[in-house]
Amino acid sequence: MTDRYDFKAIEAKWQEYWEREGLYNVKEEPGKPKYYALEMFPYPSGNLHMGHVRNYSIGDVLARFKTMNGFNVLHPMGWDAFGLPAENAAIQHGIPPSKWTQENIMEMVEQLKILGFSYDWDREISTCDPDYYKWTQWLFLQFYKHDLVYKAESSVNWCPSCSTVLANEQVVDEQCERCGTTVHDRNLEQWYFRITRYADRLLDGLDDLPGWPEKVKIMQNNWIGRSEGVLIHFPLEGGETVPVFTTRADTLYGVTYMVLAPEHPLVDKLTRGTKYENPVKEFISETRGMDNIQRTSEEHEKEGMFIGAYAENPINGDEVPIWIANYVLMDYGTGAVMAVPGHDQRDLEFAQKYNLPVKIVVNPTEKNDDNESTIEAFADDGISVNSGFISGLPTPEAREKITEYIEEKGLGERQINFRLRDWLISRQRYWGTPIPILYCEKCGIVPVQEEDLPVYLPKDVEFKPTGESPLKYHDQFLNAACPECKGMATRETDTMDTFVDSSWYFLRYTSPQEKNHVVDKNKERYWMNVDQYIGGVEHAILHLMYARFFTMALKDMGMISAEEPFENLLTQGMVLKDGAKMSKSKGNTVDPKEIVNEYGADTARLFILFAAPPERDLEWNDEAVEGCYRFLNRVWRLVSTYEGSIKGLTPEAYRVKDEREKDLNRVMHNTIKRVTEDIGERFHYNTAISAIMEFYNAIQGYCDQQPRNKQNLQLIKEAVSNLVVLLAPFTPHIAEDLWERIGNAPSVHGQAWPKYDSAALKVDDVTMVIQVNGRLRDRMNVSVDTSEEEIKDKALSRERVSKYLNNKEIVRTIVIPGRLINIVAK
């Protein structure tokens, strides 16, 4: 009698068992190899979506697989719990952010548990927990001590809807990454992390990450944007000089004007008291008053004006008029550029608009290029001309020679510039880690003493409908004694960017309850690095670069041993429905809860892993989900049919007696091989699952073909056991249940991963393909040890082959043993 696959009862039973037995709680075991599997922790929005299910299913397969392969696996989960949605809920619905967040976390823990993920819940952390943010603040203070934090005024990105500033990384297409509102420029005094000090290391470190996708490394590489060049000092009348940065020192003879950024401090100095003073001021206030919509809508139209001053080209003494223009950025290089309109597209456009002279100093090597056009500047390498002592030299040599000359004569020096900017971390928001800083009238900026941490985020706050931070109006929070002079001081009311919280959480997982240190150094050394990190590619730059920066900085401060946090990175694709990303606004979401309710967690996991390889986007398909459900039902029925007759069999060496048994045995070992390699080496979970399905088909086929009284039950037991064990990482609940039903003590996840026997993989005969001139003409069965000569003879003697060889001469024969023979004939 076979009973029904009752996934509800099975899943509840085993989830309860795992929790009761503490199966997934781990501690350091120095004798055992460790494996740290980590999925990006979620923001507790209150709802698990399919992207999460996919992310965590991928991680769970890996964690369970590694455990079964003898590793001591750390597989933690936590909450990126600070952030705007909690505040919006407070403003709109009057629910305190902490309450809203706590409730969401509880809800999501439930959802994660019903999916059967193997997390060590004892290590759960939440970034909004004072025990956690205390250490975020403590790290801020260490960064402060090491001059990695500073406060500065500059032009920043302001999101009027979120009423807060944003880091460069959080501005996408001039819009706020979170809410899509167009960002404005504002001049504000803000806190920065000196990530630029690590620019070189962040860049060079990418070479030591072979386990990262090339795509992500390229994106980080571009973002850091290292460029080598020369700082050249252009003298002004009166002895002062203007430094400009250029990567094309070889075009120095082609300079026809110079451009300063409108904000450049020299602008004011050079125009004061001249007839240019007022028009220049007007121009500057006009450009600066523009917000980013206007600037971008003008399609990068270059605008500027002459400011009445001249510099001298240090190489030849030419007089160089000084302009200001909106296309020169104050915060890159020196905020001043030497303009070479002959060989720089931007300079050319500007020169044409304002009738500035164009001088050609580099000729293309190949004359046939249509370089006649005056619309395009020749910016490639070529041969220097009209350039004094470097004339006639190819660009790389010309650049090197003139650079040497510049350095020798003291006209400038080599410099390396980065596009990466320092990381702006202040946010004018309530629900975040308070920045542990005090402002004292007497002592100025004073860091909070370490023993006074944490600076608690007050819970009794009132929200303004404007979104303005309630911390500004909370007297108890605001007022504090200065630790230095004991006088009155005011607290910093800005909180930290939530990316600060998530830049070190993976370290905290190694010792989440540690009271006296940010991490327990020994535990950190045991568990780090993260062996496999899994998450969405949208974090390719932001989170993944900040986390690398933190890891390097903490290492330098002697707190941890790791240089890079994530040894291997897997960026999973999106979950699509009807060709578009699932989203509430498009109304094409599928709720994981409903799927689990209808088919069970095992089916949901199986489908999501089977439908596409992890890196690719996955198209949701309800009918295919049912296919996975049917498969699990078939497995269930197969095991039910045999459980009574195989349960009592003691595990003993099984013997294969005939061809059918031998075939099944071979498929079994081949499946073990394929699944092991697909999970462990390639992350091709989809093909691993296909292999398991084929294995099931083979077992079922054997059972159907062999009369009941001739079946080798010992072999069936072995096959079914392996089928269940191979399924265990993907569909843990049904595997656990079937494992018990065929007479084993739980847990199947404590089983050693099966090994294949290469002897069983051997075949006696193989089918070889016969090609004539590369076209498939025939097949033949030969014994595996047939020699090449015999294969040729056999192939040529076949009628189907010989009919293609009439009146032709055999030129060549290629034999790939065991696969194919190709006869080339003319």
Added chain:
RNA sequence: GCCGAAGUGGUGGAAUAGGCAGACGCGCUGGACUCAAAAUCCAGUGGGCUUUAAAGCCCGUGCGGGUUCGACCCCCGCCUUCGGCACCA
């Protein structure tokens, strides 16, 4: 504009090292079981053509070339889609 990825049946995808294109699943068609349906099981399923049939032939991995005995795979030139960057001197 620059950088990167992808393009394979009706469909999701497979082909691990240049060697049988389409594994596995979905869908579809036919059949079995059933009074009937659902569920389940069995068989077939890239396109075109020839043949009474067995079977055979041709075409086929976005397009056009190339290398090779042999190309989904390597090279060159395009097209399309998606992602990243975008006045960085």
